[in-house]
Amino acid sequence: MAQLFTHLQRIPLLPCKVQEARKFMRLFSISAQKACQVRVRFAPSPTGHLHLGGLRTALYNFLFAKSKNGKFILRIEDTDQTRLVVHAAQRLEDMLKWAKIYPDESPTVGGPRGPYVQSQRINLYHNYMKNLLENDSAYKCFCSKLRLDWLRNDAIRRNETPKYDNKCRYLSQVKIEELERKGTPYCIRFKLETITDPYQDLIYGPILINVAEHEGDPVMMKADGYPTYHFANVVDDHLMGITHVLRGVEWQISTPKHLLLYKAFGWNPPLFGHLPLIVNRDGSKLSKRQDDLHIEHYRDQGYSPEAVLNFVTDIGGGFEGKEHNVLLTIEELSEKFNLARLTKNSCRLDFDKLKLYNQMDLQRCLKSPTELPVLLDQLQDLVKKTFEEK
Template sequence: MTEVRTRFAPSPTGYMHIGNLRTALYAYLIAKKNNGKFILRIEDTDQERYVEGAIDVIYNTLKLVGLQHDEGPDIGGPYGPYVQSQRREIYSQYAKKLIDIGGAYYCFCSKERLDALRQECERKGIPFKYDGHCRNISREEAEERIKRGEQYVIRQKIPATGTTSFHDEVFGTITVSNDSLDDNILIKSDGMPTYNFANVVDDHLMKITHVVRGSEYLSSTPKYNLLYKAFGWEIPTYIHLPLIMKPHGGKLSKREGDASFEDFYNKGYLKEAIINYIALLGWSPGTDEEIFTLEELKQRFSIEGLSKSPAVFDINKLRWMNGEYIRSMSLEEFNELAMPYYKKAIKRQDIDYMKLSRLLQTRTEVLGEIPDNIDFIEELPDYDVNMYANKKMRTDLNNSLEYLKKAYEALQGVDKWDDEHIHEALFKLIAELGVKNGQVLWPVRTAVSGKQFTPGGAIELSSLLGKEETLRRIKIGIEKLSNV
């Protein structure tokens, strides 16, 4: 049985886009589900768009999320080099071979001629297509012109008649008329190959059995198949993935600045949650299950579960899933992950961070939001006194002032400062006053936090802040209310 071999072949043109990472994930899962090999290849033929450091981003991202490649530029393998710019001679040899067998030709058209042709197509309202001007130049004439130093490209010679069909595992059989295809460039004037040529040569030489890529390449696949057929090579299994769309339309695009994996990771989304969510953007397990580890995905993933319909990237669903992962952790694990975010917001040395983590873990969906949710611990914000008025809690500025004064007195008498004794003191006061719980607890919570939304209630926050700081903040609240 032939070994399953998949590849992830990103261009080093920036950050790891969500769509790129999904392609890598699916290619990895298909290989691992079938005990095959997952190959990393860097497609850097577009030197104008090359971004310094982008290759390191690719390595670091794959390593971080656990998509370990079996062959690649950094670890080698039997079919290297795995960087396209280092394979120029290989492409040149195969391009010349393709010319010899009649599948390609030299083209000497100037930029000016092509621009004029493009303008003519625009004037007629038709898509640009090369007119085959150099298609019938003899081999002898072409070689003579090359010797004279004329610039040239090598173009694919598409059959003028007939059709080309191919089968895709997601989209089914697709047939196109050959006369709709362009004689696209295979080797540019600088000697570098285009993606259209390099990916076919590399996939063949690297023995790739399953080609996983975005559906935007469906329209180019007939050209690739004609190259395979011209060389007499076996055509791989095609798996084109549906687009990932924004909630309000338009596809996610790295060029348009849509969020990358790194963006989400730096905001405090967990790598496990991101991978889990991306796995579901175009694939379904056939059940209502949504939470999968990478190991579980290796077992459950199937090509049959892929959809041809565009997937919608829903940030709220990712938030929810991230929250599920956070809640499934042990308290100790959450505390360790949250600590860098605590340190951003809190400089005080007297905070019980495990206590803070107990308050935050069930209320946190994204780690990066922790500093804004706990900044009041370090310093009481200058809040609006009208926050004390809350219809649901049945508080207004007058009764808040009255109950805050009494809470101050009650808390002054607490000897052992912990949740249990603070609770005992405040609920004893509530019983004596004969009022609703919120009429005392809301003013206290507002006074100690200065915020409408907090990771805990009056009792937990008071316990966390300590007796001296709690009483100081309640006193500030009393002063604010007294001055209204």
């Protein structure tokens, strides 16, 4: 649809037909937008527990999709094989379901754009990497770990930011063939370009980061044949039809790099929005090593999904007419969700609010003829578990 729209724009017209054509193009553009279903994704790495920040990202993507009658996709990004934790992927999906965040497409649900686990898509990445090598957007890098370590240590010694010096970008074809004949290991790097125009962040507005000024050419395919996050992420988002990417603000600096990849492939990129940082009450940065920030911890401590979801949304905003200290169901949160209402400031955790929301949800359940029996069963199980010996 987008390609057809671009083609129509290039057709030369007589002056008397320009007004008519503009009207048609405007109507066509509106129709094209309506035909494009919103598709968002949550793409965690299976390296441990679902963290509070990860839940917030998943939740806001889910709410945005449901508010637009779109689709929410769960994709497991496991290309870093050194950090995998056994059964972590299944636990992630289980915790999302506990929180009532149900994927429309996922490794267990399936879907038309799968597989939804990156390690099952390796051949696909290799095929697309060939495209970048053929159009001269990428190159083979034969630098040894010893040389890369030397570059890094030398930069640190001179109080500079470590970055690759792009040496192999300028190797001749003769030299490349010579190194290949010797069996020299290599990775594949992407050629960064100078960026002069900002991109429009859905939350923060115009953002201009000339990534080539601060970084060397990044690795796209590692020597072990696995793609890096940046490459696999862009290829998967394109092939899965992702229209909007909502992720943590820590990824904002990587977005220009991803947009350059879309440009190299000749693909239309999705729209990007970055969620503000979550910090502790004292302003310090959250750590994934804080056990009390794992969603399983809240579940095991007896907090309800509704309490946790309202706690997360209370610190980040994003809702039209939502009052503080008012408990909403996930359906009500979807109805009130408005991306334009998201705060840009760091979100400070106030765990007193979590306890308050949990008390409110208990009171709600006590008044509900359908949820009261479930609550009583949970209480019975808790008593048996706690006082089993007695």
